[in-house]
Amino acid sequence: MFLLPATAKLRQRIGPFAPPDGERSTTLLGDWYATMLPWRPQVALLVNERTLLPVLMPLAPAATMPARVADQVGAVLAAHGVPDPVIRAEVDQMRQWRIVPTTNRSVVGIMTEFAFLADTWRNTAKPNLLDLALRLAATPCSPLYKRHVSPDRELAAIVQQISS
Numbered sequence: 001m002f003l004l005p006a007t008a009k010l011r012q013r014i015g016p017f018a019p020p021d022g023e024r025s026t027t028l029l030g031d032w033y034a035t036m037l038p039w040r041p042q043v044a045l046l047v048n049e050r051t052l053l054p055v056l057m058p059l060a061p062a063a064t065m066p067a068r069v070a071d072q073v074g075a076v077l078a079a080h081g082v083p084d085p086v087i088r089a090e091v092d093q094m095r096q097w098r099i100v101p102t103t104n105r106s107v108v109g110i111m112t113e114f115a116f117l118a119d120t121w122r123n124t125a126k127p128n129l130l131d132l133a134l135r136l137a138a139t140p141c142s143p144l145y146k147r148h149v150s151p152d153r154e155l156a157a158i159v160q161q162i163s164s
Contacts (some may be wrong), residue, residue, distance in 0.1 A: 056129035070094035
């Protein structure tokens with residue numbers, strides 16, 4: 001199971017959420033925070049709390065977005081060269097989910113920065129969301145300065161730890 005801390009705007013779109021009751025994500029990478037980008041068509045931006053890895057995916061249909069997160073996260077992890085067993089372990093744990101309110105203001109701030117950069121970098125009305133997520137992952141993030149600087153490097157370090 002994984003927790004999907006979502007912003008208020010996104011929670012209104014995707015439906016009811018469960019109040020937090022002390023549960024923790026059982027995924028290898030932990031919680032995935034989510035917000036919506038008011039593009040046409042609308043896009044969901046997810047950011048992993050542990051690595052700050054960004055994932056972009058179509059929001060519509062909004063009610064099924066949480067159920068589609070696992071496949072999109074798997075695609076982004078594969079694009080970063082994560083080994084298949086690690087991807088399967090992460091995706092399998094993401095088949096069950098709970099929507100909760102956001103609690104980590106630092107991650108929400110990173111989502112705001114990624115939203116601004118994504119809006120600036122998208123070239124067309126229908127951008128390639130995977131390419132855009134990969135470009136965002138190379139962005140230096142201040143919470144990672146003392147470790148690996150950018151989400152893609154942080155992910156690689158964690159995967160190396162998990163795999164060894």
